Amino acid sequence: MSQYTSQQVHLKSRPAGMPSHEHFELVTTELTPPKPGEVLVQNLYMSVDPYMRGRMREEAVYATAYAVGEVMYGGAVGEVIESNAPGLQAGDIVLNQAAWQDRFVASSEAVTKLDPFDSDQLSLYLGTLGMPGLTAYVGLFKFGEPKPGETVFVSAASGAVGANVCQLAKLKGCRVIGSVGSDAKATWLKDECGVDEVINYKTCGDLSAALAAAAPEGIDVYFENVGGDHLQAALNSMNPYGRIAACGMIASYNNAQPAPGPNNLMLIVGKKIRINGFIVSDHADWREAFLADMVPWIQQGKIKSQETVVEGIDNAVDAFLALFSGDNFGKMVVKLG
Numbered sequence: 001m002s003q004y005t006s007q008q009v010h011l012k013s014r015p016a017g018m019p020s021h022e023h024f025e026l027v028t029t030e031l032t033p034p035k036p037g038e039v040l041v042q043n044l045y046m047s048v049d050p051y052m053r054g055r056m057r058e059e060a061v062y063a064t065a066y067a068v069g070e071v072m073y074g075g076a077v078g079e080v081i082e083s084n085a086p087g088l089q090a091g092d093i094v095l096n097q098a099a100w101q102d103r104f105v106a107s108s109e110a111v112t113k114l115d116p117f118d119s120d121q122l123s124l125y126l127g128t129l130g131m132p133g134l135t136a137y138v139g140l141f142k143f144g145e146p147k148p149g150e151t152v153f154v155s156a157a158s159g160a161v162g163a164n165v166c167q168l169a170k171l172k173g174c175r176v177i178g179s180v181g182s183d184a185k186a187t188w189l190k191d192e193c194g195v196d197e198v199i200n201y202k203t204c205g206d207l208s209a210a211l212a213a214a215a216p217e218g219i220d221v222y223f224e225n226v227g228g229d230h231l232q233a234a235l236n237s238m239n240p241y242g243r244i245a246a247c248g249m250i251a252s253y254n255n256a257q258p259a260p261g262p263n264n265l266m267l268i269v270g271k272k273i274r275i276n277g278f279i280v281s282d283h284a285d286w287r288e289a290f291l292a293d294m295v296p297w298i299q300q301g302k303i304k305s306q307e308t309v310v311e312g313i314d315n316a317v318d319a320f321l322a323l324f325s326g327d328n329f330g331k332m333v334v335k336l337g
Contacts, residue, residue, distance in 0.1 A: 002030070003040070003081065003082070003103070004030060004031040004032070004033060004040070004103075005028060005029070005030060005031070005103070006028070006029045006030075006031050006101050006102060006103040006104060007026060007027070007028055007029075007101065007102050007103075007313045007314075008026070008027050008028075008029055008071040008100060008101040008102075008313075009024055009025070009026055009027075009071065009072060009100040009101070009313065009316055009317065010024065010025045010026075010027050010069060010070055010071055010072070011023065011024065011056060011066045011067070011068055011069070011070065011072055012024055012025040012068070012069070013068060014056055014057065014058060014068060015056055018324065019053065019056065019320075019321060020321070021317055023056070024317045026313070026314060027071075029071075029101075031103065031104070031105050032105060033082070033084075033105070034082055034083070034084040034085070034105050035084060036084050036085070037084065037085050037107055037108055037109075038084055038085060038105055038106060038107055038108065039080050039082065039083045039084065039085050039088050039094075039105070039106065039108055039111065040080070040081050040082040040083075040103065040104075040105050041078040041079065041080055041081065041094060041096060041098070041103065041104055041105075041106065041111065042078055042079050042081050042102065042103050042336075042337050043076045043077070043078040043096075043098065043099070043101065043102055043103065043104070043336045043337060044076075044077050044078055044079055044093075044122060044335070044336055044337035045076065045077045045122060045123045045126055045333050045334065045335055045336060045337075046074065046075070046076040046099035046100065046126075046313075046316065046333065046334045046336055047074055047075040047076065047099055047126040047127075047130070047131070047331075047332075047333055047334075048074070048099075048316065048319050048320040048323060048332050048333070048334060049074065049075075049131070049132070049160070049323070049332075050248060050250050050323050050324075051063075051248065052066075052072070052074055052320065053324075055072070063279075063281070071100055071101055072099070072100040073097050073098055073099055073100060074097065074099035074100065075095070075096075075097060075099055075126050075130060075131055076095075076096050076097070076098055076099040076126070076336075077093065077094070077095055077096075077114070077122045077123065077125050077126060078093070078094055078096055078098075078104075078111075078337070079091065079092070079093055079094070079337065080092040080093075080094060080111075081103075083108075085107075085108035086108075087108065087113070088108050088111070088113060092113055093113070093114045093116060093119075093122065094111035094112060094113055094114060095111065095112040095114055095125055095130075096110060096111045096112070097110070098110075100313075100316060101313070102313050102336045102337070117295055117298075117299070123307060123309070123331070123333045123335075124298070124305060126331065126333055127160050127305060127307065127330070127331035127333070128164055128294065128298065128303060128305045128331070129291065129294060129295070129298070131280060132159075132160035132161045132164065132331060133161075133164050133290070133294060134280055134283070134286065134287060134290050135161050135247060135280040136161050136162075136164035136165040136168060136223075137164070137168060137286065137290045137293070137294070138278065138280055138283045138286050138290075139161075139165065139223060139245040139247050139278060139280075140152075140165050140168050140169060140172075140221075140223060140245060141168070142278075142283070142286070143243065143245040143276040143278055144169075144221040144223060144243050144245045145221075145243055146169055146172050146174045146220070146221050147172075147174075147220075148172060148173030148174065149173060149174070149175075150174050150175070150220035150221060151174065151175045151176075151177065151215050151217065151218065151219045151220050151221070152165075152166075152169040152174045152175070152176050152177070152219065152220065152221040152222075152223065153176075153177045153178075153179070153211065153215065153219045153221070153222045153223070153234055153237070154166050154169070154176065154177070154178045154179070154222075154223045154225070155178075155179045155222075155223070155224060155225045155226040155230040155234075156179070156180075156225035156226050156250065157178025157179055157180050157185075157189055157195065157198065158178070158180045158185035158186075158188060158189055158306065158329065158330060159225065159328075159330070159331075160330060160331035160332070161223075161225060161247060161248075162178065162223070162225055163189070163193060163304075163305070163306060163330060164303065165223045166178050166189060166193055166195050167193050167194070167302070167303050167304065168303075169221075170193070170194050170195070171297070171302060171303075174221075175196050176194075176195045176196050176197075177195070177196060177197045177198070177199065177211070177214050177215055177219070178195045178197075178198045178199070179198070179199045179200075179201050179207070179211075179226070179230060180198060180199070180200060180201070181200065181201060181202050181326045182200065182202070182326070183200060183203075184329070185198075185329060186198035186199075186200055188306060188329075192304050193304055197214040197215075199211065199214060201229070201230070207229050207230065207232075207233045208229075208232060208233040208236045208237070210233075211233045211234070211236070211237050212236065212237055215237050217239075218237050218238065218239035218242075219234065219237050219238055219239065219242065220238075220239050220242050220243070221242065221243050221244075221245070222234040222238065222242065222243075222244045222245070223244075223245050223247065224244055224245065224246040224247055224248070224249065225247050225248050225249075225250060226248075226249060226250055227248075227249025227250070228249070228259065228261075228262075231249075231261075231262050232262035232263070232264055235262060235264050235265070235267045235268065235271075235273070236264060236267070238267065238271055238273055239271070240271050240272055241271075241272050241273070241274075242271060242273045242274070243273070243274050243275075243276070244273060244274070244275040244276070245276055245278065246275055246276060246277040246278070247278065250323075250324070305330060305331065306329055306330025306331070307329075307330050307331045307332075307333060308322075308327075308328040308329050308330060308331070308332045308333070309333055309334075309335050310322075310332070310333070310334050310335070311334075311335050312334070312335070312336070313334070313336055315334065316334045319332050319333075319334050320332075
């Protein structure tokens with residue numbers, strides 16, 4: 001196979017509910033050699049993330065919709081294998097937004113050269129040191145504003161964003177309660193990440209009652225990743241002047257029709273709760289401070305990461321679909337190189 005041959009995953013059609021393989025197509029494409037100012041990149045790892053489901057809708061919310069019949073995109077880490085651009089050479093490791101393909105040609109301005117602190121952990125730049133980690137950092141510190149001694153509740157607490165939120169809140173001196181979908185995830189959060197209480201929402205019965213039992217003095221900050229019953233439970237347990245950092249609501253991403261919302265929204269008024277929705281792409285100015293904090297914390301063992309790694313571009317769709325069944329543990333990445 002030529003070095004200018006790329007395997008790509010295209011969006012074949014827009015899913016109305018839960019996506020399936022019929023909505024995607026694996027395509028082999030011939031690339032043109034890099035022109036002046038361009039590079040040829042072999043992707044080593046690509047990210048699959050829940051937000052990508054929103055981009056499959058014609059009325060995309062998070063960002064521009066994926067085009068039907070064209071390659072999708074997202075975060076990836078690759079190696080330059082041919083350069084026709086100053087400042088980049090073969091062997092350089094680059095962060096890019098050209099996921100869902102194993103090779104691509106792009107302007108040098110479309111990639112960011114990395115100086116990884118650990119070449120054996122390149123996938124961290126798609127997780128803890130990438131978009132999910134920055135999302136956790138910005139959402140918790142800018143919008144959650146946790147104070148030492150406060151109680152923080154995190155939904156999807158073992159996920160790529162949630163696990164970082166839990167650990168950042170612990171570093172801030174907070175009591176942390178997480179919600180997960182398996183006992184194995186709960187054990188990891190408690191034993192490895194120091195989370196104080198973990199609720200398995202699949203087995204706890206009444207989530208509002210379980211959260212009230214775990215937080216008898218209420219919660220002060222809720223990091224919202226799920227929506228639905230989790231938001232209802234959080235509002236019930238929220239203390240006056242509580243803060244909600246609304247990052248995502250994965251429970252409703254695949255609904256063909258809108259589901260009924262929480263029936264206790266009036267508590268927002270009575271408890272004077274502040275809710276901030278946010279998109280991390282609006283907060284690139286936080287990245288320098290984020291990396292300055294996170295790299296040493298990782299090196300010191302204060303921030304731990306869990307990954308699920310799937311091999312091969314032909315398994316990328318399976319990896320993406322697993323995000324919605326809870327089969328992933330931590331950050332889901334696809335190894336391409």
